[in-house]
Amino acid sequence: MNIFRRQPGGDRGFTLIELLVATALMLIILPLIGGLVVTLTRTSSTVTALQSTTGAAQLVLKSVQTGIRNSSDFRLTNPTGNDQLLVGRTAQNGPTITWVCTAWYYSATDNSLRYTVSPTAISVAPTATELQGWTLLDSVVSPASGTGIFSITGGKLNLAFTSSPGGSHPPQMINTSVYNRAGSTGSPQCY
DSSP: TTTTTOOSSSSSOOOOOHHHHHHHHHHHHHHHHHHHHHHHHHHHHHHHHHHHHHHHHHHHHHHHHHHHHHHEEEEEOOSSTOOOEEEEEEEEOOOSSSEEEEEEEEETTEEEEEEEEEEEEOOOOOHHHTTEEEEEEESSSSSSSSSSSEEEOOOOEEEEEEEEEOOSSEEEEEEEEEEEOOTOOOOOOOO
């Protein structure tokens, strides 16, 4: 009788060598899969942060460009420190032209840019409480150079800022110039 002979139809288990080979393959494959999952998670986080930052920067850009292009005039002031208040008399869409006062407030203290529309003049800087009622366009804005994000050259408004998601993610830079439709008259007087 041969003791190494297998019985037909009996339970056939794994040999020690088969188990060692399977374990070795798992020790090679599992770290590769784990590394791939970690890389995908980090990449997804980076893409999400950049999309959010780019979206906020584009929202700022669109708001300022549309407002100033549709304005008859605008004024830029520095109410306190490096904060900036940009006010424009802007035409609104509709069957007839309606003029409103549009304002953007850049706060150098908390690196935010807020926006509001009013039927009356916006002649002084809003208080911190009033600013909370304004629409927040971006909360991670900083000047591309100098101390402000707005500047005026002749009749042209320049907008240059970076919007940063933080961490190791690169900031998104916006740099553009906008002209208004000078020469339109009417009310309200916005400043």
